[in-house]
Amino acid sequence: MTGLSTREGWPEGMRLIVRRVRPSRRHLKKLTAFEKKTGWRYSITATNIRHMWGIAGSHQIQFLDALHRDHAEVEDRIRTGKAMGRHNLPSQSWQINAAWMLTANLAADLDAWLRLLTLHDSKDLADAEPDTMRFRLYHLPARLAKHARRRWLRIEQTWPWANTFTTCWNRLGALPAVT
Numbered sequence: 001m002t003g004l005s006t007r008e009g010w011p012e013g014m015r016l017i018v019r020r021v022r023p024s025r026r027h028l029k030k031l032t033a034f035e036k037k038t039g040w041r042y043s044i045t046a047t048n049i050r051h052m053w054g055i056a057g058s059h060q061i062q063f064l065d066a067l068h069r070d071h072a073e074v075e076d077r078i079r080t081g082k083a084m085g086r087h088n089l090p091s092q093s094w095q096i097n098a099a100w101m102l103t104a105n106l107a108a109d110l111d112a113w114l115r116l117l118t119l120h121d122s123k124d125l126a127d128a129e130p131d132t133m134r135f136r137l138y139h140l141p142a143r144l145a146k147h148a149r150r151r152w153l154r155i156e157q158t159w160p161w162a163n164t165f166t167t168c169w170n171r172l173g174a175l176p177a178v179t
Contacts, residue, residue, distance in 0.1 A: 016044060017061055017068070019045070019069075021041050021043075022040065022041070045068045047064055049067075080130060081104060081108050084108040084130050085104035086100075086101070114133075115128065117171065117175065118172055125164065141155070141159050142154055
């Protein structure tokens, strides 16, 4: 598509990459009239990357398309971080911002490690959003009781994710200690 652009002031060496995919159900509301008519969703990337030194094949369009699509993962992590508490930034105090950022990053890291180490085989929670994890696992309908000098976590048996939580808890307990 690079040669088809006739815009005034277009930077030298700028290339257009157009990707055509079948739209998923969540994209149907946002399609343009042309996309609804053709049944395809188009995404356009403008880039001035010509060749990345030391990376063979980096000048090819497939490499550039994959590079720009991979950046969507970065944007997804930013969105996830906002769901874990970064949406409250900035504050008026630098110290509060630093403490809040550290806390939000710790929460995001703990969430990611929990899913990686204990929920890797759970089809619905392995790649779950923070709100889903909060609803299903973190806001636990249970009681902490003391009996015979021991603490017992009494989980509501009718809770749909009780088995998932106990599996997760047992896998965490089985992890080797850090030496």
